[in-house]
Amino acid sequence: MLEESKLKKHRESNSRSKWRVDLYEIIFEADTRAGRLFDVVLIASILLSVLAVMLDSVSVIRNDHGSFLYGVEWFFTVLFSIEYILRLSCVERPLRYARSFFGIVDLLAVIPTYLSLFLPGTQYLLVIRILRVLRIFRVFKLVQYIGEARILMQALRASRRKIIVFLFTVLTLVVIFGSLMYLIEGAENGFTSIPRGVYWAIVTLTTVGYGDISPKTSIGQAIAAMIMILGYGIIAVPTGIVTVELSRIPETRVSARTCRQCGAGKHDNDAIYCKYCGTKF
Numbered sequence: 001m002l003e004e005s006k007l008k009k010h011r012e013s014n015s016r017s018k019w020r021v022d023l024y025e026i027i028f029e030a031d032t033r034a035g036r037l038f039d040v041v042l043i044a045s046i047l048l049s050v051l052a053v054m055l056d057s058v059s060v061i062r063n064d065h066g067s068f069l070y071g072v073e074w075f076f077t078v079l080f081s082i083e084y085i086l087r088l089s090c091v092e093r094p095l096r097y098a099r100s101f102f103g104i105v106d107l108l109a110v111i112p113t114y115l116s117l118f119l120p121g122t123q124y125l126l127v128i129r130i131l132r133v134l135r136i137f138r139v140f141k142l143v144q145y146i147g148e149a150r151i152l153m154q155a156l157r158a159s160r161r162k163i164i165v166f167l168f169t170v171l172t173l174v175v176i177f178g179s180l181m182y183l184i185e186g187a188e189n190g191f192t193s194i195p196r197g198v199y200w201a202i203v204t205l206t207t208v209g210y211g212d213i214s215p216k217t218s219i220g221q222a223i224a225a226m227i228m229i230l231g232y233g234i235i236a237v238p239t240g241i242v243t244v245e246l247s248r249i250p251e252t253r254v255s256a257r258t259c260r261q262c263g264a265g266k267h268d269n270d271a272i273y274c275k276y277c278g279t280k281f
Helices: 002-028 033-056 059-090 094-098 101-108 111-115 122-139 143-185 194-205 218-248
Strands: none
Touching: 002 033, 002 059, 033 059, 059 094, 059 101, 059 111, 094 101, 101 111, 143 194, 143 218, 194 218
16 A cells, blocks of 8 residues: 555656656747747747737827727736746756746846836836847847857956946046036036036946037137047947957857756756766756
8 A cells, every 4th residue: 555655656746847847948949839839928928928918118008008008918927927836846946947037037027017007107128028039049040149249248348347447547538528518618508517517427438419519619629629539549448358368268159058957058068967967968
């Protein structure tokens, strides 16, 4: 009797394990037909839900179809809530997935609707769901773009100190030029304070040129011309810094494979073990 009970529990355990494996392959893997279909339907749902939120922000459409759009919003929220729960239920480490980038985005994709019950208007934050479309890289075999994005992020991280020094230099320049323009032009020409002058210097140095305030004196115009010319050279600096770092990073190709144990992706094509938790594929 005891052995039969153990055998029954073992079968139930295997049944639950198989159910989780099958669900994991559908939700997280794009190499199977079911997984690909799931992700295509998911992406279509994401786009439709974001479109509904955007249309709801248009007063004319909201007045005529507000109730329908409200129902659509709740339909997708419930759908994505169920999907989020299923994702957590089929991974070996739910907490690790919940703290990952996609796990956080999945959670933020449903919270605003529930939050709108207490704070009206927060439902428009649902446009963050558009971040979930990043899964399209995995669905349509565009995982090489994930590798390119990883390389770009590595280059940006490697450049961060140089870029911080560059930004500090720019900040120093705009404070100096803004202060000079405040002294030279004065309030009668629109430079009512040093922060206002700094704002003008930033707009001019970045070659945006709103034109809401402009120098009227000859000296001020000469300084403005110098800042404009300087702006073209400054714009090229961060580009060159990042480009140098990009050339130093060896290119590696990644696959669509994700680890069932920890839910991590971005593995090399020839990977045998997960590089995050060591689980064998």
